[in-house]
Amino acid sequence: MNENLNFHRRGELADSAFRYATVAAGGIVLISLSAIAITMTKRAWPAFDKMGLDFFTTSRWAPNDNVFGAKAFIFGTLMAAAIALVIAVPVSIGIALFTTQVAPTKWRRPIVYLVDLLAVVPSVVFGLWGVLVFAPSATGFYNTLHDVLGPIPGLGDLFGEASSGRNIFTAGLILSVMITPIVSSLAREVIDTCPESDREAAFALGATRWEMIRGSVLPHAKGGLVGAVMLGLGRAMGETIAVALVIGSSANISANLFSSGDALPAVIANQWGEAEGDYRAALIGLAVTLFAITILINVAANTIVSRSIVKTQGAR
Amino acid sequence: MAAVAAPATRAREITNFAATRDRRAFVSTLMTSLMALSVLAVLVPLGAVLYTVVSKGASVLSIDFLTKDIPVVSRSVGPGMGPAIFGTLLITAIASVMALPVGILGAIYLNEYSAGGRLGKLVRFLATVMTGVPSVVMGLFVYITYTLRYKQNAFGGSLALAFLMLPIIIRSTEEMLKLVPNNLREASAALGCRKSRTILGVVLPAALPGVVSGCLLAIARAAGETAPILFVVGAANAVNSNPFKGVNTALSAQIFANATQPFVGAQQRAWGAALTLLTLAFLATMIARMITARFAFKR
Numbered sequence: 001m002n003e004n005l006n007f008h009r010r011g012e013l014a015d016s017a018f019r020y021a022t023v024a025a026g027g028i029v030l031i032s033l034s035a036i037a038i039t040m041t042k043r044a045w046p047a048f049d050k051m052g053l054d055f056f057t058t059s060r061w062a063p064n065d066n067v068f069g070a071k072a073f074i075f076g077t078l079m080a081a082a083i084a085l086v087i088a089v090p091v092s093i094g095i096a097l098f099t100t101q102v103a104p105t106k107w108r109r110p111i112v113y114l115v116d117l118l119a120v121v122p123s124v125v126f127g128l129w130g131v132l133v134f135a136p137s138a139t140g141f142y143n144t145l146h147d148v149l150g151p152i153p154g155l156g157d158l159f160g161e162a163s164s165g166r167n168i169f170t171a172g173l174i175l176s177v178m179i180t181p182i183v184s185s186l187a188r189e190v191i192d193t194c195p196e197s198d199r200e201a202a203f204a205l206g207a208t209r210w211e212m213i214r215g216s217v218l219p220h221a222k223g224g225l226v227g228a229v230m231l232g233l234g235r236a237m238g239e240t241i242a243v244a245l246v247i248g249s250s251a252n253i254s255a256n257l258f259s260s261g262d263a264l265p266a267v268i269a270n271q272w273g274e275a276e277g278d279y280r281a282a283l284i285g286l287a288v289t290l291f292a293i294t295i296l297i298n299v300a301a302n303t304i305v306s307r308s309i310v311k312t313q314g315a316r
Numbered sequence: 317m318a319a320v321a322a323p324a325t326r327a328r329e330i331t332n333f334a335a336t337r338d339r340r341a342f343v344s345t346l347m348t349s350l351m352a353l354s355v356l357a358v359l360v361p362l363g364a365v366l367y368t369v370v371s372k373g374a375s376v377l378s379i380d381f382l383t384k385d386i387p388v389v390s391r392s393v394g395p396g397m398g399p400a401i402f403g404t405l406l407i408t409a410i411a412s413v414m415a416l417p418v419g420i421l422g423a424i425y426l427n428e429y430s431a432g433g434r435l436g437k438l439v440r441f442l443a444t445v446m447t448g449v450p451s452v453v454m455g456l457f458v459y460i461t462y463t464l465r466y467k468q469n470a471f472g473g474s475l476a477l478a479f480l481m482l483p484i485i486i487r488s489t490e491e492m493l494k495l496v497p498n499n500l501r502e503a504s505a506a507l508g509c510r511k512s513r514t515i516l517g518v519v520l521p522a523a524l525p526g527v528v529s530g531c532l533l534a535i536a537r538a539a540g541e542t543a544p545i546l547f548v549v550g551a552a553n554a555v556n557s558n559p560f561k562g563v564n565t566a567l568s569a570q571i572f573a574n575a576t577q578p579f580v581g582a583q584q585r586a587w588g589a590a591l592t593l594l595t596l597a598f599l600a601t602m603i604a605r606m607i608t609a610r611f612a613f614k615r
Binding site (some may be wrong): 011012018019021022023024025028030031032033043044091092097098101102114119121123124126128129131132133142156164177180208210213231236237241244267272283284287291294296297299302 | 590
């Protein structure tokens with residue numbers, strides 16, 4: 001009898017021990033995220049303290065003079081990410097619509113696999129290809145674009161001369177390839193929540209396939225698609241190594257898409273090795289800025305995506 | 317009684333209808349072909365990158381390349397990526413050993429214990445947000461908290477990769493646990509099993525193929541990370557099998573370092589390293605896909 005009780009008690013202990021282990025594992029996520037925010041901000045404080053708001057609003061980055069203005073890097077990050085979105089969003093939504101609405105069911109899996117292969121290629125391999133193969137051969141094409149579009153007032157400012165293939169546009173182009181898998185897979189998920197009955201209703205009213213997509217699928221998916229695009233934006237802004245290799249690395253604000261620039265993560269990766277003291281704090285400051293921006297975008301995007309899925313499909 | 321349209325108007329209506337119908341059909345076909353075109357558009361960069369890496373890398377790859385040390389002078393032509401291959405495997409393996417148990421336990425908490433509670437929702441949300449933290453930020457974080465005290469070594473790299481893998485593992489494992497039918501849990505409970513025993517003995521084994529394949533995908537992604545390696549692992553030219561002492565290296569960091577070198581020898585080594593890394597990542601992905609296709613629960 002006594003032995004039986006002991007056995008019972010041991011099992012109960014093991015059971016609650018396991019339960020607490022899982023809680024602790026979940027807690028690690030919470031702890032590590034807050035640890036990142038706190039320790040990084042603390043380390044970056046000397047730079048923030050010294051530069052104040054000038055850290056974000058001036059663009060002179062001169063470590064030798066202890067002057068750190070990150071505006072040009074923030075600009076480059078946003079610019080490259082914007083180019084990436086302009087290219088990747090229509091393509092990704094096109095892929096998602098093709099796989100869910102057009103392609104026969106048996107094609108679906110191969111297409112998804114193929115697009116997902118892009119996500120398997122490491123960032124640094126894209127960077128290597130970009131810097132050694134793509135950038136050198138793209139310069140001529142960029143300058144042709146400049147010759148054609150350059151004289152147009154307004155638009156011409158965007159298509160200036162390309163002195164090298166390593167520029168913001170190349171970075172944006174490579175980023176667009178890198179974010180396509182995530183944006184298209186999220187878009188697919190959101191589009192899939194459109195009820196079959198809505199699609200059939202549109203067809204029954206005599207809609208063509210495109211009219212059905214415009215009338216039934218896209219209105220359903222709108223919110224989720226916005227979220228998917230924002231997640232892509234977050235990814236594009238945080239992408240480091242490929243951008244570091246192809247963006248041209250110069251603190252430069254210009255409307256010309258074909259001019260070299262620099263982005264927050266690329267600056268950190270390229271300059272960390274040589275940094276000391278305040279310089280180091282300033283680079284950590286860049287990381288904090290990047291962290292804050294990407295977290296904000298991710299929080300907003302995830303909220304939008306999960307809301308829209310709940311709205312169209314009911315809570316899971 | 318409505319007047320019947322004059323024959324002329326009627327004919328115009330019919331031709332109008334035909335014209336509209338043709339236009340609608342045309343727009344629909346156009347949009348459909350644009351969608352097909354976007355799938356093809358993705359294949360162009362994928363094909364271009366794979367073709368270049370394979371064609372340039374294959375000419376470099378040899379037994380010597382896979383085993384010899386990295387030349388100290390980057391100008392020199394010839395093989396040697398052994399230490400980087402070893403480093404990648406070592407760093408990724410240690411990272412997996414740390415991230416897998418924590419990630420799987422975390423997922424078990426989310427799916428089996430939290431029961432829609434507030435903490436569970438918060439953790440799930442943060443895990444999703446954490447997948448978006450840039451690897452460069454993770455690298456600096458590990459540098460500040462670990463490397464400043466213990467110097468550059470392979471373990472620091474493993475820590476950074478583990479942080480990057482953790483949220484991915486949690487999310488993918490949770491998705492797999494969700495697919496386990498509830499009657500398995502109920503049957504186990506009806507037999508008198510405690511919850512922990514139900515989870516470890518019934519739920520986890522049932523979800524295992526999916527969990528394994530999700531973890532493999534996370535590992536494949538982590539193996540290609542570069543930025544954290546640059547900061548916290550440093551660079552080495554010879555094999556260093558002690559993860560806690562001395563600088564080390566990895567394929568990704570070697571590709572990055574050699575990509576910007578003007579020397580042919582260095583660039584060749586970069587392509588060889590890229591092919592090796594790509595092969596490792598593709599192998600892991602293929603195995604994961606095969607496991608999913610064969611054994612896992614389907615949605």
